[in-house]
Amino acid sequence: MKTSHIIIFNPLKKDLLFSLVHSMTDYIAQIALKRKQRARRFKSIGFIFINILSLVACQPSLWGAPPPPPTLAIYTATPTLTATATFHIEIPTIAPTITPIPPTAVPTPVVLNAAQVWASPATPKMLRDKYEEWGFQVMATDQAGANLYIDVVQSMAGVKHVSKWTFALVAPFPTLLDNVSTQELLSVWSGTPFGNLTGIRLLMDESTLATFATLWGQPAADSVQVVPADQLLDTASNQMPALAIIPFESIEPKWKVLMVDGQSPIQKKFDPIIYPLTASYRLICADACQVPSELDLSFNNYDHTKVTTVIMTGVTALVRATAAKMDVKGITYPGEVIRDMLREADITHINNEVPFYGGCPKPDPNQEKQIFCSASRYIKLLTDIGTDVIELSGDHFADYGEGAMYETLKIYKDNNLPYYGGGYNVEDGRKPLLMEVNGNKLMFIGCNYKTVYASATDKIPGSVPCDFPYMTEQIAYHRSQGYLPISTYQYHEFDTPEARPQQLIDFRRMADAGAVIVSGSQAHVPQVMEFYNGAFIHYGLGNLFFDQISHTGPGFTQREFLDRHVFYDGKYLGVELITTFLTDYARPRFMTEEERARFLTDIFSAEGWNFPQVGQ
Numbered sequence: 001m002k003t004s005h006i007i008i009f010n011p012l013k014k015d016l017l018f019s020l021v022h023s024m025t026d027y028i029a030q031i032a033l034k035r036k037q038r039a040r041r042f043k044s045i046g047f048i049f050i051n052i053l054s055l056v057a058c059q060p061s062l063w064g065a066p067p068p069p070p071t072l073a074i075y076t077a078t079p080t081l082t083a084t085a086t087f088h089i090e091i092p093t094i095a096p097t098i099t100p101i102p103p104t105a106v107p108t109p110v111v112l113n114a115a116q117v118w119a120s121p122a123t124p125k126m127l128r129d130k131y132e133e134w135g136f137q138v139m140a141t142d143q144a145g146a147n148l149y150i151d152v153v154q155s156m157a158g159v160k161h162v163s164k165w166t167f168a169l170v171a172p173f174p175t176l177l178d179n180v181s182t183q184e185l186l187s188v189w190s191g192t193p194f195g196n197l198t199g200i201r202l203l204m205d206e207s208t209l210a211t212f213a214t215l216w217g218q219p220a221a222d223s224v225q226v227v228p229a230d231q232l233l234d235t236a237s238n239q240m241p242a243l244a245i246i247p248f249e250s251i252e253p254k255w256k257v258l259m260v261d262g263q264s265p266i267q268k269k270f271d272p273i274i275y276p277l278t279a280s281y282r283l284i285c286a287d288a289c290q291v292p293s294e295l296d297l298s299f300n301n302y303d304h305t306k307v308t309t310v311i312m313t314g315v316t317a318l319v320r321a322t323a324a325k326m327d328v329k330g331i332t333y334p335g336e337v338i339r340d341m342l343r344e345a346d347i348t349h350i351n352n353e354v355p356f357y358g359g360c361p362k363p364d365p366n367q368e369k370q371i372f373c374s375a376s377r378y379i380k381l382l383t384d385i386g387t388d389v390i391e392l393s394g395d396h397f398a399d400y401g402e403g404a405m406y407e408t409l410k411i412y413k414d415n416n417l418p419y420y421g422g423g424y425n426v427e428d429g430r431k432p433l434l435m436e437v438n439g440n441k442l443m444f445i446g447c448n449y450k451t452v453y454a455s456a457t458d459k460i461p462g463s464v465p466c467d468f469p470y471m472t473e474q475i476a477y478h479r480s481q482g483y484l485p486i487s488t489y490q491y492h493e494f495d496t497p498e499a500r501p502q503q504l505i506d507f508r509r510m511a512d513a514g515a516v517i518v519s520g521s522q523a524h525v526p527q528v529m530e531f532y533n534g535a536f537i538h539y540g541l542g543n544l545f546f547d548q549i550s551h552t553g554p555g556f557t558q559r560e561f562l563d564r565h566v567f568y569d570g571k572y573l574g575v576e577l578i579t580t581f582l583t584d585y586a587r588p589r590f591m592t593e594e595e596r597a598r599f600l601t602d603i604f605s606a607e608g609w610n611f612p613q614v615g616q
Contacts, residue, residue: 118146122210123281124247125229127163130299131283146286152214153282161283166248166265166302167208169277170255172237173531173574174609176597179259180243182276188243191220196615203236203244205229211279212245241614245277248302253536253574265302266566266573268309268344272302308440308567310486311345311578312519314526314541314560316352317396318374318381321547321585323363331378334545334586335385338562341578343386345564346437349444350387350544351488351521353394356411357404365547365585372396373404379411381545391521392422392429393448393463393490398455405461421446421488422463426456429464432474434483440567443478445471446488446521449506453490463490466506472513479514484572486565487515491522491540495556497606499528499539511535516572517565524548525556526599528607536575538563547585558582559599 117136119128127150128138139146153162169180177196187193188202189212203225204212213219227235229246233254236242243258248265251257257266263275272278283297318326318334326333335342342348353372360373382390390412397405412419421444423429433444447466448454455462466489475485487510491503499507503520510518511533520527523540530537541561548557562578579596580588591599604610 115148116142116146117283118143118149118286120149120151120210122152122207122214122279123150124165124207124211124249124301126247126249126301127165127281127299130163131297134297148283149286150281150283152211153280159282161297163281163283163299164302165211165279165281165300166272166275167245167277167279168248168251168255168265169258169260170236170244170246170251171242171258171614172233172240172611173254173256174604174607174611175241175256175258175614176600177241177258177614179262182261185260185276186216188223189216189219191223193223197243198615200241200243200614201225203227203232203239203242204246205232208245208247215279240611243614251568251573253534253572254531255574257574257576266307266309266568266576268307268346270304303569306439306569308347308438308442309345310347310349310442310565310567311342312349312486312488312517312521312538312541312563312565313351313544314521314523315394315543316350316545317354317372317394317547318352318378318545319354319372319547320363320367321365322545323374323378324365325584325586326378326381327363329586331380332384334588335381337587337589338580339385341562345386345388347388347435347442348386349389349391350382350385351391351394351490352382353396353490355397355400355404355408357400357407359404360400370396371399373400376407376411379415382417383415387417389433389435389444390417390419391444391446391488392419393446393488393521394422395448395450395453395463395490395522397422398453398462402461409461420444421448421490422456422461424461425458426464427458429456429462430467430470432478432485434478440570441481441483442567443475443483443485444488445474445485446490447471448490450490450492468509472509475510475513475515482570484517484567484570485510485513485515486517486519488519488521491520493522493524494527494540495525497525497527497540497603499530503539507537507539508532511537517575519563526559526561526603528603530607536565536572538575543582544588545586546582549582549585555581560588 115136117131117138119131119138131138131150136148143149169185171177180197184193184195184197188197188200193200201223205228206226209219209224209226229250232244232246232250233252236244246255251266257264260276261274263270265272265275322334332339354374356376356379357373358376360375397408409419409424418433418435420431420433421429430447435442435444448463449466451465453463454465456464471487475487479485489507491506492500494500507518507520516535518535518537520538520540523542524546525540526542527538527540529539538561541563543557543560544562550557558581560580560582562580564576564578566573566576577600579591579599581591581595582588
């Protein structure tokens with residue numbers, strides 16, 4: 001706002017006025033010179049002048065009321081001179097405006113052993129337990145008293161305190177269904193199931209339901225059945241056909257893990273980015289608080305570096321028609337279809353029953369005499385498919401005498417192929433083979449149950465006889481040391497899939513000692529399987545590379561099991577049954593869906609697992 005000024009001149013004061021103005025001009029010039037000399041502290045005379053005035057105007061005087069400001073006379077026109085005139089200038093006073101600065105909130109540091117954390121109902125038990133290990137007091141109900149809480153969030157990259165959780169779609173083990181699409185799964189959730197999942201409800205515990213209700217929305221009525229976590233497996237088994245969603249850490253051997261859109265967390269090719277059954281949980285402050293910056297309170301229930309897969313196989317004998325095909329079509333011909341699957345495993349086990357021998361005669365597809373050997377060059381097939389472990393418990397290891405066995409052992413050594421179940425002598429052949437892969441400690445031990453074929457002695461090589469006290473002692477000891485024992489047999493051969501009474505006794509003996517897997521390497525006709533005392537027992541897998549075709553019935557010797565066993569962080573999770581069909585007397589191929597369903601149905605029925613199936 002502008003203010004009008006009345007200016008009156010008195011001629012008697014004219015000289016005084018000019019003197020005053022001149023003095024003020026000199027005064028200002030002197031100030032300007034001093035300010036230039038202190039340019040590092042002040043940028044302009046005007047800035048200093050304004051600041052001085054502001055300080056004067058805003059702060060009380062220490063000596064009482066300030067003197068009145070000087071009055072200035074300024075010519076505006078030809079003045080009218082009056083003898084009694086005086087001069088006066090009115091300077092407006094503007095009150096300063098000061099905006100208060102709010103105080104900055106200071107976060108309260110979190111003391112771990114005193115912090116109270118509310119875990120939402122969606123929080124998995126394993127994650128709650130982990131926070132308690134870190135020193136938090138985790139409360140399931142009292143949210144009001146907590147200064148931190150854990151809850152489901154959308155996936156967040158680069159943010160601290162976010163835990164990622166992997167879930168699995170599972171079914172009781174004797175289930176034929178292998179793969180489900182995301183669309184099928186969501187159709188069940190929304191109450192409009194179609195395809196194989198028509199009429200199916202999803203079983204899960206309360207925290208899993210709360211998690212996916214946050215991610216997918218509330219499920220339709222009757223589409224989900226809530227079951228306590230420790231009762232899920234029994235409930236699903238009693239209600240077959242049944243499917244369940246469980247956290248990865250709850251996987252156990254009696255569950256079959258199904259693929260979703262071809263993805264499974266127990267497979268080496270698993271890609272969590274495109275897998276739909278994942279969730280994220282974040283630790284968040286309820287009010288202003290501060291978690292120590294050196295901590296990252298994140299935890300994942302799945303780490304691919306802790307997964308170990310082991311593929312166990314049945315009979316390999318590169319002889320007769322199989323060997324003849326290799327000579328014509330190439331040494332690696334038998335493994336061409338299944339090569340990638342075998343190579344993908346961390347450990348591929350091959351039960352090679354026949355010695356490699358440089359003097360082996362030309363293969364005869366019509367050979368009747370059961371005396372076998374394989375050309376030394378055939379080792380290329382085993383290295384091509386990624387063999388990691390050789391079992392030497394086979395009946396035919398000694399068929400061509402000591403020289404062929406020594407040659408075979410040297411070939412294995414030259415190709416860095418460890419072996420067990422046979423060797424240079426009994427002591428060499430019976431000792432356990434110990435391996436550690438991705439943090440999982442594994443033990444292999446095996447023997448030939450038929451003593452007539454167990455040629456190894458203190459001085460002679462061969463397969464080793466079964467010494468049950470020694471084997472069970474070794475299994476029990478190494479299990480106590482954190483190893484997961486795998487015990488294999490070269491047992492009697494049968495032409496039907498049922499396990500015989502004595503076979504049950506002998507295989508279960510190893511499970512009672514602590515073996516997590518007991519596998520029959522001898523079978524030409526695949527046999528049944530069972531869960532016993534925490535172990536998976538498969539009484540016979542059938543052939544792998546051997547020329548038997550339909551010798552005992554329609555397709556029986558052509559059917560093959562390759563068992564892919566999965567270990568995680570020192571725990572045995574279970575097995576995937578890979579099914580193949582022998583063609584051209586030499587080369588296995590993967591079964592069609594129809595062939596696989598028929599094969600598994602026959603084996604499950606022979607075991608007594610006659611359950612209704614999904615989609616039936």
